[in-house]
Amino acid sequence: MKLIKEFDEVDDFVVKATNKPKGILIQILIIWVIGVYSGNGQKSPYPDSPVIKGISLKWSTHQRGALGSDNFQLTWADDNNLYGAWGDGGGFVGNSNKACRVPLGVARIEGMGRNWKGYDVWGDPKCSENGATFNGKSWGTISVDGVLYMWVVSDHKYGHLKFVNLARSFDYGASWEKSEWKFEITDRLSIPTFINFGKDNSGSKDDFVYSYFIHVEDTTNTKFEMHEKGKLYLARANKDSLWEGRKAFKWFKNMNMGKPQWGTVWEKKPVFEDPEGVGWCLSAFYNLGLKRYILSAEHTETHQGIIGIFDAPEPWGPWTTVKYWTEEEYFGKSRPGDNLDWARNVFFIAFNNKWLSKNGKKFTLNFTGGGRGNDNDSFNTLKGSFVVD
Template sequence: MKIREITGIDGDRRDYYLYPKAVPPYEKSDYIEQVLPDRFRYHSGDGDMWPLTWAEDDMIYGGAGDNRGCPMNIWRIKTLRFLPEKLTCTGHWCMDVINEKPVDLNKYCTPAAPYVKPSGLLDIGGTLYLSIEAQNYGDNPYFCRQRNLHGWIVRSTDAGRSFDPETTPRDFFRGRLSSCHFLQFGRGYSGARDSYVYAYFPCDLEDGGSYWENNDALLLGRVPKEKLTVRDSWEFYCGKDSLHPAWSREEELAVPVFSYYKMTGANHVAYNAGIQRYLMGNYSFVDENLNPRPIHQMRYPESHYSQLTLYEAPEPWGPWKLFYRDDRWGSYGDYQPNFPVKWMTEDGRIVYMVSSGSWDDYNFVVQKFALKLKGDKAFPEKAKYFSYKL
């Protein structure tokens, strides 16, 4: 493996593997033809990760990491008004912490995996499921990624105020399945495609591990929703292509449903019913030449470049097509884009993207996007201010 030799800002060695440049391996979408991002972004809360779900009580619930002196907490977002045509989102929602420590850190953190993060959140008819990943901050000096060692699921029946820590064993998921990200549908899981819950798992195809950033691929699992916490009921996508879906309970047979070499993030996916497409935001970190480089490989201000790529697909397993790309995303390398289903217009042409990043963006960052589909004459009228110049 070729290594780039480099000295960090403090004079220390920061050499890293020189992987091929980050060029998305997917064709451009012929369904979403154009994208208009709002030039304004709105910041709330604090922390990062932000798995989100639209709950039965009409609230959005979110998981955040590394804030308020704790690696993980649960937030409730109340929508006061939904006005996608307005210049900013000021006063359109409010958000509050409802659970500052959903699991006992002393019990669930280990020397090998001393930290926990919220990977997925899902409301099914008023019951909230939180998937947790146990991780460290990297063990490869030449490609230092946050490594996920194992994961599990806990359940809440009181809107996130408390969780049953014994819902599943803490090694419910291991290895390349350690980071579980639930596919989102409508309010309380209404509008789901069938009776299953679906989840994506980021992984490295070369070492069989799971990382928070700069993976190779996403695997896809599903389980009957009434058996979500029964490990033997989970099965994994093993189809030979997107036109021939197949499933197996043998996780070793799972094959990727999305692949982007050393540039696959711990991604969130949501169904946009208005345009009948699954939307996925992908991120990972790069150097100034667009070669993959994890965020913790360098120190600020050298480390914070990221690439954003957005994809659409007719099925949870694809085929994915690219509809937006930003090679210098955010203020300091943003990450984990998410499209909350509650904040999509009925026709699906305007969506709100939630993300976070480092420093100024280390919070709940919201930006609107307008979509122009094949056959549309123009962007939605409500997007008229998105490109407004002061």
């Protein structure tokens, strides 16, 4: 068969077949249409947001600190500072993945999005304000009534996804205690994150603290890899009962007469699904200005900047799409005005309400990557805006 491709625009070409039956031409056109429609095989699982039309990023504002340390999901505490955990690095003092290195540390970020400064609260005792007392990883921290809570997944010697404990601190991260109870991979659950509201969780929709957990299909795999059957579960516990144990958490199981119904961990049903998969960590916050829940998660392949940002009017949905980066158009592909070292390895994006304008449009986000001590393996900030007009 002789094929002729005529290109008028990048997104506009015609495939012609000569001397062959029409059926073959139809098959070729169907394959082409599907490829264009799904964006190289990737299409967001949800329609466009009716509120947020997209995201605009100002790459000339890109700042970096704590080289060699990744993660940093932040919460806004009642002392007006941000707190969050880093992993496998020396934090802001070490500024390396060797010097002052700890598997799990906690940082305090003071200041606003353009003029922040990072401090190591809990980490290597030679470099931090306080010495760390246990290992693990975390992508979930929240401040509630002056207490910091942190979801901590198991250390690598057990397998990072093997189980997750809750930790708490009454002194802004200087010391932590870890719960004896845990959620385990056999619960079909993996790395959770909290839904963060405003300062010290002000503006919360009710007296509950909400968390998203990632669905685990293969309970024998404890590596940081994509979850091909991308599903998220939603759990909640009364803020006064967070420390009481597994039974304090109730799980979304369905909707009845327009209201969410809650049950045991074994009755849980997904509130979010993406056929392209879900990464091994995620972030979530409530945009107080736009009154939308914002969820960020990888899809398709990890450490490639292939991330989706979604919004919803309630923690359980219905979800719509704000931005869906793909293999071809990934986060950071174009960075006008950014002079910092770069590699394609970003796996995590997060927002917080302290670094958000009152109308919910302008933000400073933070992101991290897997540069093994270089480039995006660090705490990165970037100013931008949600496009709503």
